[in-house]
Amino acid sequence: MKQLERGVFVFDSPPSINAFSAVVGKKEGEGPLSSYFDHIFTDTKLGQNTWEQAESRLQTEAVTRTLKKANCAPEDVSLLFAGDLLNQCIGSTYGLRDLGIPLFGLYGACSTMAESLVLASLMTASGAVSRALAVTSSHFCSAERQFRFPLEYGGVRTPTAQWTVTGAGAALVCAEGNGPYVAAVTAGRIRDLGITDVNNMGAAMAPAAADTIKRFLSATKTAPDDYDLILTGDLGFIGSSLLCELLRMEQFQIEPVHNDCGKMIFNRESQDVHAGGSGCGCSASVLCSYILSGLKSRRLHRVLFAATGALMSTTSIQQGESIPGISHAVLLTASKEDIPWNC
Amino acid sequence: MKQLERGVFVFDSPPSINAFSAVVGKKEGEGPLSSYFDHIFTDTKLGQNTWEQAESRLQTEAVTRTLKKANCAPEDVSLLFAGDLLNQCIGSTYGLRDLGIPLFGLYGACSTMAESLVLASLMTASGAVSRALAVTSSHFCSAERQFRFPLEYGGVRTPTAQWTVTGAGAALVCAEGNGPYVAAVTAGRIRDLGITDVNNMGAAMAPAAADTIKRFLSATKTAPDDYDLILTGDLGFIGSSLLCELLRMEQFQIEPVHNDCGKMIFNRESQDVHAGGSGCGCSASVLCSYILSGLKSRRLHRVLFAATGALMSTTSIQQGESIPGISHAVLLTASKEDIPWNC
Incomplete structure (x- = not known):
């Protein structure tokens, strides 16, 4: 492992994602990625008493299905990294309570799948x-x-508002395996350009994505067209435009290879989600279905996945604070030969 | 680095804590550890407009003072690991926003200093x-x-209730240095014995501390009396008794070397905090003052620090869920010779 610059790491022995799984709700199951999900729950509560318990159940399902695919027991896994958007991350706590795997709880808002x-x-x-x-x-x-x-x-939603995805994704990262591989990672920094509109999260998060993508490309001396896809988490339609604009100002043209999980998970015309999907489960469920399966089948070769999170709370917003963003990134490749610096 | 068993790691090259800092509020400054803190803020709001902003400021102060002691700029630090108890961890977000250090946001409730x-x-x-x-x-x-x-x-507090500490602690972990050293670490697992009383957090967290301490001692083949101190985070008086009882049932006698930051930070007779101190800032401020300075001055030689967190939220409690606990642990030694397996 080598740190190219602060927080940007490339791996000599790239870990392999040996299994992954994504489970979603009914609306997500009616979207364009429907056939890629492992399971679609048509009951909003997944048979639980509350929505919070239903969310916990989504994590249980994603992990259980992933372990099963890898033919692993919970005892075979050394560490579990998990988090969610709920206060005190109870989605993870109650969803993962019975597994007995040593756990690091995370809070990265919607960047948590990447974190x-x-x-x-x-x-x-x-x-x-x-x-x-x-x-x-x-x-x-x-x-x-x-x-x-x-x-x-x-309540009526503003045109810039996004729709929180009901879903979960899990990935098993292994020292040995046949890929997809994690070739490099980048730890995000907080960026805050002063956005205070909680109905425009894409705008609040775009500067963090721009910072992370720029740091990654600069440190690895690669260009946007070295990648099949530069995939953000849930910037949606508005945040995605802003990201491309911010990076254009820095001489990085990512439009031709950029897409966003929040733009991909719903059908814009027929599903009425305004600016797109959002939430930790948005990037998690798209990554752990369509993207990772695409890398596995070699439909995709090199994907830079940079999920973004908006780190505010209802309290900080009521107190007039702006919305800081953060974005963590992972370079995924289909094979070791697809790693840009191995070519 | 070697993983002795799941989640228990010992280091060939133990990292060194080259600088640390603790800042607290007025009440904590009136307690028995008063002279060990770097700064005592007598203004509850630290000159800010809100308590949440004051908490953020505590983190800014702890980090800034730590960097200054190490003669480091924020640019010299590759990664920052931070979290707090507030919804969406806004204490960390706003307190660390301007530093520009790549950040991993964590949620481990009151175990966060250890995590x-x-x-x-x-x-x-x-x-x-x-x-x-x-x-x-x-x-x-x-x-x-x-x-x-x-x-x-x-509101009147029950006898089992604890008092949330106003404070923050920061520690700079370095690959090279003269100690105190981190000789080993243990990642915690969620334990839940069904406690539902939010006014008895000590009881809810004790099983997690017992699990982690037992796993650490078993994996490292050491005994409680190999340590000067086995220090829990904020079990307080009631949780500490339960922890000792739980471990006694497993044939580990930790009473003679056990103490708890929640028991140490306030004066039980004169400060009326019922079952003791609590909160992420409790173990953080005690560790990053009295404990780490004690290791530095060789007043202490081997400290097993196991902070605990209660992973519930107000929502999960209203929904009748029990309170899951988690405990992460760190073995701190004054010198490399003090590492038990180096003797």
């Missing part, structure tokens, strides 16, 4: 452990009532 | 980085209004 993958990869690539799990989730109903309004209120 | 130290040590011991910071905080007023009642309500 957990970065840490699981660092721990595996360093030789500290041979298997680590990364998992995260979000649920439309639990997020809506915690961050916005009671669902019963039926 | 952040474990991860900073793993990343440093693996050779990935040469310097990483660990920091956390809590504030009585921001915690009270988020988790319990408005302060103005003046």
